[in-house]
Amino acid sequence: MTIRTRFAPSPTGHVHIGNIRAAVYGWLFARHEGGQFLLRIEDTDRERSTPEAVRTVLDAMEWMGLTFDEEPLYQSMRMPAHLAAAEQLLAKGLAYREDKGGTGKGEAVVFRMPGTDMAFHDEVKGDLRKKAEDMKDFVIVRSNGTPVFHLANVVDDIHMGITHIIRGDDHVENTYRHLALFCALGAPVPKYAHLPMIINAQGKPYSKRDGAAYVGEFRDKGYLPEALFNYLALLGWSPGDDREIMSREELVRAFTLDRVRSAPSQMDLKKLDWLNGVHMRALPRETLEAGCRAVLERRALWPVPGGLDYLARVVETMGERLHFFTDIADHASYFFTEEYVFDEKAVNKRLKKAGAADALRALSDRLAALDPFNAQTTEQALRALAEERGEGAGVLVHPVRVAVSGSSEGPSLFHMLEVLGKDRVLARIARALEKFAAE
RNA sequence: GACCCCAUCAUCUAGAGGCCUAGGAUACCAGGUUUUCAUCCUGGACACACGGGUUCGAAUCCCGUUGGGGUCGCCA
Numbered sequence: 001m002t003i004r005t006r007f008a009p010s011p012t013g014h015v016h017i018g019n020i021r022a023a024v025y026g027w028l029f030a031r032h033e034g035g036q037f038l039l040r041i042e043d044t045d046r047e048r049s050t051p052e053a054v055r056t057v058l059d060a061m062e063w064m065g066l067t068f069d070e071e072p073l074y075q076s077m078r079m080p081a082h083l084a085a086a087e088q089l090l091a092k093g094l095a096y097r098e099d100k101g102g103t104g105k106g107e108a109v110v111f112r113m114p115g116t117d118m119a120f121h122d123e124v125k126g127d128l129r130k131k132a133e134d135m136k137d138f139v140i141v142r143s144n145g146t147p148v149f150h151l152a153n154v155v156d157d158i159h160m161g162i163t164h165i166i167r168g169d170d171h172v173e174n175t176y177r178h179l180a181l182f183c184a185l186g187a188p189v190p191k192y193a194h195l196p197m198i199i200n201a202q203g204k205p206y207s208k209r210d211g212a213a214y215v216g217e218f219r220d221k222g223y224l225p226e227a228l229f230n231y232l233a234l235l236g237w238s239p240g241d242d243r244e245i246m247s248r249e250e251l252v253r254a255f256t257l258d259r260v261r262s263a264p265s266q267m268d269l270k271k272l273d274w275l276n277g278v279h280m281r282a283l284p285r286e287t288l289e290a291g292c293r294a295v296l297e298r299r300a301l302w303p304v305p306g307g308l309d310y311l312a313r314v315v316e317t318m319g320e321r322l323h324f325f326t327d328i329a330d331h332a333s334y335f336f337t338e339e340y341v342f343d344e345k346a347v348n349k350r351l352k353k354a355g356a357a358d359a360l361r362a363l364s365d366r367l368a369a370l371d372p373f374n375a376q377t378t379e380q381a382l383r384a385l386a387e388e389r390g391e392g393a394g395v396l397v398h399p400v401r402v403a404v405s406g407s408s409e410g411p412s413l414f415h416m417l418e419v420l421g422k423d424r425v426l427a428r429i430a431r432a433l434e435k436f437a438a439e
Numbered sequence: 440g441a442c443c444c445c446a447u448c449a450u451c452u453a454g455a456g457g458c459c460u461a462g463g464a465u466a467c468c469a470g471g472u473u474u475u476c477a478u479c480c481u482g483g484a485c486a487c488a489c490g491g492g493u494u495c496g497a498a499u500c501c502c503g504u505u506g507g508g509g510u511c512g513c514c515a
Binding site: 136150173237245261 | 444446454463464479
């Protein structure tokens with residue numbers, strides 16, 4: 001029997017990180033087993049289930065690389081099947097009609113629990129059981145004639161031939177109901193794997209208040225899907241050895257449900273950041289450049305004279321300083337605009353200091369005389385000048401860096417000067433002199 | 440409250456009775472490399488919630504306590 005798993009989100013306009021992790025685990029499991037991974041949109045809540053909300057789910061899946069093997073099933077289209085199942089249960093005497101005083105006018109259809117103790121083996125939590133007296137009959141069709149989640153869910157899982165249900169452990173208590181429904185409908189029961197929640201520092205379910213909580217936010221903040229994927233895979237699961245940095249393929253090869261932890265885990269955004277840097281550094285040049293360009297476009301820092309070649313040189317110079325695509329705008333905007341911001345502390349320390357203006361003027365003259373203006377020649381000129389003045393190179397290096405980039409951090413100064421080019425460098429030094437060095 | 444689940448460094452985790460004076464990673468601290476920053480390298484501090492058992496031997500098994508979480512809808 002080939003394994004089939006599914007991700008069954010209800011489209012609410014955003015995809016929670018905990019949900020996408022469930023999808024990641026389902027996908028990983030299906031791929032590892034050579035099975036299928038399916039998508040079912042639980043869009044029965046017509047208020048919230050707008051086409052845009054559905055689009056958000058699809059986008060998140062695509063961005064994360066969670067490919068599914070069949071066309072998505074839209075639960076709203078399946079209402080007749082759900083109702084038919086209820087009729088069948090009614091006919092078999094496994095359900096009954098009753099007015100439980102609900103919202104609707106008439107009677108609801110209530111499913112009769114078997115009245116026996118129940119047990120099942122959860123792939124991550126182990127053996128779980130529940131006593132008959134702790135389980136009550138429950139409504140499967142509302143008095144207004146619409147099917148309830150439990151019914152729809154089970155009927156659709158049967159229809160889709162789902163063999164393994166991988167979902168959040170807030171569903172464990174529902175499992176007994178679902179199991180009973182599978183049996184009542186004469187279908188083979190699937191296996192279940194309940195994943196622990198992702199929690200915040202307070203032990204509560206991780207939410208928007210705790211930082212980025214939705215897939216789209218991570219994307220917008222510049223995280224790489226492969227980094228988030230890698231991170232999420234390791235949040236609650238481990239390969240059993242010391243590997244941490246893993247590609248999608250390695251994860252597929254290593255993933256098994258029995259290595260999923262059953263205790264909840266907390267997001268560590270710092271670790272995600274680190275992992276993002278790791279994946280960033282492993283990216284092919286063209287991908288890196290394309291990602292940076294997209295950010296620049298979004299921040300209105302693109303296009304720029306020199307175009308793609310220029311961008312390539314900036315990216316090359318920034319090197320492993322880019323932990324996020326957004327860093328190209330957050331930490332290297334001075335390559336793309338004259339409107340770069342001056343860091344106040346850096347200005348005070350390096351430009352408003354006694355002697356800084358004098359040093360800058362002297363250096364500016366030397367730089368102006370350079371014919372090939374590149375990393376080598378600028379470095380030579382600077383060092384020669386420093387020696388003549390009987391000072392360390394730092395006395396010159398720091399002020400220029402701040403004058404030219406506004407910041408005291410950044411790539412190798414001389415490569416930066418080369419990329420910026422003589423004209424811009426001289427103009428920036430002059431402007432900085434005017435602006436800050438009122439010596 | 441009832442029922443269920445969970446419990447190793449700050450965080451993610453390895454650990455399925457002796458290999459554990461508990462390993463790795465992030466974060467943190469200290470040094471080195473880089474006259475900056477980042478990367479990288481080296482070192483450091485940091486944990487088996489508690490109490491009882493079982494056993495020659497327990498982070499690992501059992502019971503209890505404590506702490507946390509989930510579920511108790513004609514929501515999904």
